[in-house]
Amino acid sequence: MTQDILTNESAAVDVAALGEQLLGRWADIRRRAREIAGDPKIQRIDGQSMDEHRQRVFTQLSDLVDAGSVHRAFPVALGGEDNHAGSIASFEELVTADPSLQIKAGVQWGLFGSAVLHLGTEEHHAKWLPGIMNLEIPGAFAMTEIGHGSDVASIGTMATYDASAQEFVIHTPFKAAWKEYLGNAAIHGKACVLFAQLISNGVNRGVHAFYVPLRDENGFLPGIGGADDGLKGGLNGIDNGQLHFTHVRIPRTNLLNRYGDVAPDGTYTSPIHSPGRRFFTMLGTLVQGRVSLDGAAVAASKVALQIAVTYANQRRQFNASSPTAEEVLLDYQRHQRRLITRLATTYASGFAHEELLAKFDGVFSGETDTDADRQDLETLAAALKPLSTWHALDTLQECREACGGAGFMAENRFTSLRADLDVYATFEGDNNILLQLVGKRLLTDYGQEFRKLNAGVLARYVVHHAEKVALNRSGLRQLAQTAADTGSERRSANVLKDPQTQHELLTDRVGSMVSEIADALRAVQGRSQSEQAAAFNEHQQELIDAARAHGELLLWESFTRALDEVADQGTRTVLTWLRDVYGLGLLEKNIGWYLMNGRLSMQRGRTLSSYINRLLARLRPHAQDLVDAFGYGPEHLRAPLATGGENERQAEAMEYYRRLRASTDAPLDEKIMVAREKAAKRAAKSK
Template structure:
């Protein structure tokens, strides 16, 4: 008979359970190191990269034709597991096999695959993903580096026109990279065709910069000092025409440009859409680091004692304090919720890679990836800080690991997309879908749409009256009604989005930017409400498919805590819009308190179910 912890772990492991456990076993073979000087840390990371390559870690997501396994979803899961270990190793693996190798795979042709992917997988060819520039980070479409085709020589001339156009924060650039995927404005025949990717050698076999290539070290960072981030500049560097990754845009020997994708904007977003795996991977890795911090903090909270209980003389275990439960257990519930949402997203990525994907579904995938990355990395930043504080001064010591997690994950909120910008992209996608459903209706169609909305609200509120009645009468079990919770999330999302659409509809061509800019708080709220609803639905689905009755009952309570703590965090909106009365708002907080107390005995089991290798949790506070 499977015990409850194992049942939880089986559910968490999900579709890629065998791969996940194999990756955990491999991670368990990596000997943890702490507080190495920067150069020693970089050398250790490179050595461990070669160990991972020898054990086949990078093969998962690459094409079968080049010796890989063709499992795109599995590649994200195996990367996610590395988040339990040294995060510099995880990030360098992401640069080499996710970004650099992924760009060659997604943007190149079979000729590029055959030529470069075997060396990328084996670490014989360390490389860089050179997109971000000093002057342009999120605004990729307006990068300033140029790749100008010279038909006389059959070469591209890659050039950095000014300081703001240098490639910045590039992983693998400062020390180990030999080849870079450089994103540049493609120019041929005097005409610019937008951003494309060109393979540019940056070092010779002895590790020296090649002629025309300037390489600088970014220097010490707040964290991730085992990753050799650098800056790249190019002074009219020439590369063969074959070095253009030309799946979506090709240049003939005479300079004629062609593309299977019509329109510069559509082509740009198609190319960037193929790289969505990196964003999904960051969300998963942030989740792993957060789980590790929670495991450390909860283990410590079960041991640490402070102040005596009146009448007994015994010191109290700090996790018995409601304030401490309030710190850690809602965050743990959110980590479970985000885990299941991440699993659904990885499935969607995997299915999209395996077949034809229409524009609408691709937009939905990219939007969900953007939203979950933003929410997951913000959750990591907040929760790891909370765990640090929950461990007091001990949490500030490097030997207890949480300080390192805090430093190493801080950048997650801005790489692979600044979180605020990503939520704007989510809102844009929601508005596009809203317009598709509403914007093209004729006047009579609009009347019918508004009428349908009104009828829907009446039906919804009628169905909820019995629950609301119990709430008014003081019964807290109504708050635990899953249908009521889902309706609150759905209603908030719909109301916020409709209000945003009405605000933006007032804009004219002359003031469109100002109207949109003035609604930014509304934009971000709409995106966050959408992501919260998606995450809750993923959690509910996971609870429903849990086969073990005891594990399902526990998860059901964790799901309640996620739902109600999310509502509590946005109580102002629910109160302002009449979804909660003041009395019901107080009842939500009381229910969160009761759920925290009820889950306190299960806290250790919930973090143990993550299956984190014990070697990577070895710290004095857990001994």
């Protein structure tokens, strides 16, 4: 490991090379997207009214069409590039221009267009994709209802097939079945992909997708109504709204029939026999939303940290260590704790996102598109999206506070980015529900590993490791032996910074948590549904904790793999410290678990926090390089507090005081005067 070779002094970050690595496999596309996002024309104007903002974003969508930046995912035959991952990389970068634009573009091309592409067949593609691509048909993705968001299978909207007319009758049977929170629904949507229960010949075939025209130049088509959701906590450039349908008739062929079709006589056929598997296959296209939110959240965290670290490197307050010069904020330990730990997590999230995008590319390009691959992709996205979106909110807030009142000014970006990204935590899959899905998958894999011995791909991430760790438990036991810890604090810390040790500790925790829950649930197998549900509920908090721990382990692994890609030794040294801050930070956060389960000794546990503090101090001189490597320019940051004004003001003030001290006019500080008077009195007395 290079950190053993290089001394701290010689470690330096090659910012350009690191920046290139961070741009990743789709670097050229990201560069182009950043160029577009750097254009004021497609950036947000703070303080616009909701109506102005909505109109501006809608116009910007056309700019994106003109810039050729939103068709990558569509078929080559229709003017696209069949490049799904590249398309997502491009979308993600839009978040620096305006999250409303990112999400509105995501609704149009990533959800609405994508549903036609992936759930429809060639006839549908030819008929509607050109208009969707060039924005002649702005559309909504009508899945969520007032009554059902996370539980899509239970939506109430019905599409009943009428064989006599060869039409589907779309109907909203009650208020809770109104479609809700749909982008493009309130104003701009001319059509939608509607999700409804398909009923034909008296059988409910479950949720299917239909292409439904919504509006012509006169407004809603007959039988269709809706409402405007109005003002939201953020993303007010998007016209979210509600839709309802009263016996609206659409042609039979408007069923997007890739995974399920209805013949003229009403006969239902599907290439997927199991209704459950069919449902999840159709919902599978949703994964790209989660992938792109993950990437956008990482981008927002990077922007926030690039602003806040830059400011923390300039701003001074209080003169603890010298009578005249004030401290730079980032020299305070607390400030390092606040910003550099989050920088470590952001790096981990960024590397993990790059791997997620590669996995997504494998599946959507068809290169590695087995059922198992799709399931792994979904679990991976479900594990990463909650962590990165929550991390972005936490980072934006901490950066905001770390910049004080200046951080609260809209012009400095934190507050509006935070307001917009707030909903990333619950849309495209509620974070808690996604983590629960991950937890269920871990339980399934755990069962498979030990019962059928045919572990899935994802199981490698955890259960396989857990098994290895179990075999190797003696190593962990050593970590836990107080008797073996009689050495120095430094030696204790050395053991913890060994990546193999970090990995085993992180992996063992996930494996142990999962196996404990599995054991508890196994005890109620075969009991009634309600008893099993109650038992599951009693472990819900633990299961979500385990899923989070699993996600954190994945981030650690991605970060560690990325270290191998770093050519420059100095950069690798610094990034290894940063990885250690991330990994040891996870141990510190969960130190209670490690102690209670005998995985770490008390002595070793006690060294953790101070060792992390020392790592932070060691990273501090490199913090600016590490945020500069994110590569966002002033056109993306657009935060006056990070553009040098602070330095100029300080220089002016310091020059003023320097001259004043040099002049004869300088007022005497009362405290000094009082001290002199006292000294004079003492002198007089002693005479």
